[in-house]
Every structure is written in structure tokens, then in C-alpha cells.
Amino acid sequence: MTQIALNIPTYDDMLAAHQRIQPYIRRTELRHSDYLNEVTGAQLFFKCENFQEPGAFKVRGACNAVFGLDDDQARLGVATHSSGNHASCLSYAAMKRGIPCNVVMPRTAPQAKKDTVRRYGGRITECDPSTSSREATFAEVQAASGGDFVHPYNDPRVIAGQGTCAKEFFEQTDGLDMVVAPIGGGGMISGTCLTLATLAPECQVIAAEPEQADDAYRSFKAGHIIADDAPKTIADGLLVPLKDLTWHFVSSHVSEIYTASDAEIIAAMKLIWKHLRVVMEPSSAVPLACILKNPAAFRGKRVGIILTGGNVDLDRLPWIANT
Structure with missing residues (x-):
């Protein structure tokens, strides 16, 4: 079978992207919570991409x-x-x-x-x-x-752009042991891998996924892409499958993928709303849900968490939707 060569973006592509997009994006701030640090036993840094003008890292x-x-x-x-x-x-x-x-x-x-x-x-x-x-x-x-x-994630231009988030993250901290981000199609995770493989190869990249849309987790364990056609989860931003380009980064650079149930995601979302006091959508809460579910893997570590988006319907918050 003929193998199609992938157009894999490079670290230099990410640097060029960061220069190109400067006039149109925000260098989003970091938030932390003493309470969440105490509960998880880790030092957590939240990069608030929900503060971008359109409300998301994308x-x-x-x-x-x-x-x-x-x-x-x-x-x-x-x-x-x-x-x-x-x-x-x-x-x-x-x-x-x-x-x-x-x-x-x-x-x-x-x-x-x-x-x-x-x-x-x-x-x-x-x-x-x-x-x-x-x-x-x-x-x-x-x-x-x-x-x-412009594919939502399986596009080298998009991946290079998403990689600028991790570059900023490391410039805003004194170093991290891990960076955790949600995974659907894998654009943010791929960009994070792209950047950290050069900038901080010792830093682990961890992906977090809903249990009810866990095709990336199953793909990671199987060693090949397994795609669901129509998964259902409260984390509506994570419904799409991996593609060849994002699979390249996931299979080569991601250290682990953890999953969390919808109930655990909603609980984590409420904690972030309460203790960070920021508006974010369910997909953004998946990393904290996975950390709370697997505390031993993160205890004692400096952990960066990317809050990927804040475009949520305020009239249909998941903990009040059925009341």
C-alpha cells in the first residue's frame, strides 16, 4: 500500500505562526487556586484560553x-x-x-x-x-x-497555531512537569506536542477525554485510529475523531490519556467556576476531572491545564439543565 507523506508542521512553523497571529490574539492569563492545589495534591496552573476574543484557543x-x-x-x-x-x-x-x-x-x-x-x-x-x-x-x-x-484540527497551519499556546504557557511559568489538555480531534494536543518536543522535552503531555467519547483513548491503547461516528457527551467540543496528522503527534508524543465520566466532568466544571471564577464550557473541565480521578499520577507535580473555551449557553448549564 502506498504511504501518503504527511505535511507535519515544525517548531519553526509554530514560531512563524506566533509572529503572524500576534495582532489578533490575546496572551491569555494564568489562574490558580489554593483550594484546587490542596484537593489534588498538585500545583495547578490554568491557562485561560476562554479569555480569547472568540472565547476559545482555536x-x-x-x-x-x-x-x-x-x-x-x-x-x-x-x-x-x-x-x-x-x-x-x-x-x-x-x-x-x-x-x-x-x-x-x-x-x-x-x-x-x-x-x-x-x-x-x-x-x-x-x-x-x-x-x-x-x-x-x-x-x-x-x-x-x-x-x-481550513480543517478544525487536521491541518498543519492549525496545529502550528495551536502550538503557540504552549509556548506562552512556558514563558509565563518557571517550568512545568506536565501539560494537560482536552482531546477530541487532537489539534490542541498536537500543537502542544509540537512545541514541547523542542522547548521542554522533559515535560509530559497528557490528554483528557470524556468516557462517552473515548475513541482517542482506545486508539492510543490499540496503536491505531479507532473512530466513533456519533458519540454523545456533555463535552460537545470533543465529539470528533483523530485524523492522520493529529494521530502522528498523539502516537509519538503523548504520555497518557485519561478519561472521565460526564458526571465527573460536570463536578469539575462546577469546581472551576467556583474557585477560579471563570466562565468555561464542559470540554474545558475534562482535564481537572481526570486529575481528580487519578490523583496519584499528578500529586507533587507542577501541572499546566489549558482551559480551552468558554462558549457555553448560560441558560443551559449542565447542573441546572434538568431543573
Whole structure:
């Protein structure tokens, strides 16, 4: 069988991305909590990517892709499929450059995320909540628009952009033993691996995943990609499977993947809201849920946690949704 060479981004690509996106992103702050440190037995540093203007880390990769286009490519705009945050961030980047953005979103995506996409001028086409429906609908939309396809995570430009978060993280601390981030398709984890493999190879990269959407965990243990078509979890930002490019980074650099149940994710989300006093979505709480579930693996360590997004429907918070 012929092997297709992957276009794997490099550390230099990440550095170039960081320079390119500086005018359009925020250098997000770190938060910590004495209470959470005491409960976990670790020293936790939370990097608040939910404080980005579109509310999620994905603005980094989206801006790198959009502002890396030449004028001829940019004229037709960009297109993508996304459960929400990538759609919002790509719409924001396209708005900043003054080009069109077409996005395909599951009809079940949170209304808050749809509202954000539309606020930035993104054009939404809805699809059924499955990977197969998303990709089939997108093929039609992309063919009609002709825009440049910016994949939510399996794109070297996107991964290089996401890697800038880990670079900032290490510049804002005196070093970390571990960095923990949620994993769905693996864009943030891949960018983190890309950066830390050069900047701090001694630092472990840990992925955190919902039990009810644990295809990355099962892939990691099996040694090959196992994809679910339509997983269901409260962590709606983590519903997509790994692809070849992100699998390269996960299989080569991730030290471990832990999982947590939806109930554990909701409990961790409440703790973060209460003790860090920041608005964040369920996907962002998965790392803390996994740390609380596996305390021995983190005790005594300096642990960086990436709070990946804050686009949550405030009228449908998971602990009050059924009341």
C-alpha cells in the first residue's frame, strides 16, 4: 500500500505562526487556586484560553490559516465544519481579514456557539450530529463556495497555531512537569506536542477525554485510529475523531490519556467556576476531572491545564439543565 507523506508542521512553523497571529490574539492569563492545589495534591496552573476574543484557543490556528493565505486564495474566503469553537474562531479571523467564511455545524451545537459564528459574519449550514453527515454536508458547501478548507484540527497551519499556546504557557511559568489538555480531534494536543518536543522535552503531555467519547483513548491503547461516528457527551467540543496528522503527534508524543465520566466532568466544571471564577464550557473541565480521578499520577507535580473555551449557553448549564 502506498504511504501518503504527511505535511507535519515544525517548531519553526509554530514560531512563524506566533509572529503572524500576534495582532489578533490575546496572551491569555494564568489562574490558580489554593483550594484546587490542596484537593489534588498538585500545583495547578490554568491557562485561560476562554479569555480569547472568540472565547476559545482555536482562534490561534484559525488566524494562522487565514492570514497565511495569499490574496488570490483569500478572495474566495474560507470554509470548514465544526461543532462550534473552530467555526467561531475561523469566522472571527475571516472577519478580521475581510473575507467570507462558510461553516457546517451540527444542528445540536449549542446556541451560544451558533450566535458567536453569526456575530462574526460566518454563514452556517446545519447538518445531522454525526461525523459522516458533517463531512458530506461540508463537501457540498465547499464545492459551492470554493473557499479554502481550513480543517478544525487536521491541518498543519492549525496545529502550528495551536502550538503557540504552549509556548506562552512556558514563558509565563518557571517550568512545568506536565501539560494537560482536552482531546477530541487532537489539534490542541498536537500543537502542544509540537512545541514541547523542542522547548521542554522533559515535560509530559497528557490528554483528557470524556468516557462517552473515548475513541482517542482506545486508539492510543490499540496503536491505531479507532473512530466513533456519533458519540454523545456533555463535552460537545470533543465529539470528533483523530485524523492522520493529529494521530502522528498523539502516537509519538503523548504520555497518557485519561478519561472521565460526564458526571465527573460536570463536578469539575462546577469546581472551576467556583474557585477560579471563570466562565468555561464542559470540554474545558475534562482535564481537572481526570486529575481528580487519578490523583496519584499528578500529586507533587507542577501541572499546566489549558482551559480551552468558554462558549457555553448560560441558560443551559449542565447542573441546572434538568431543573
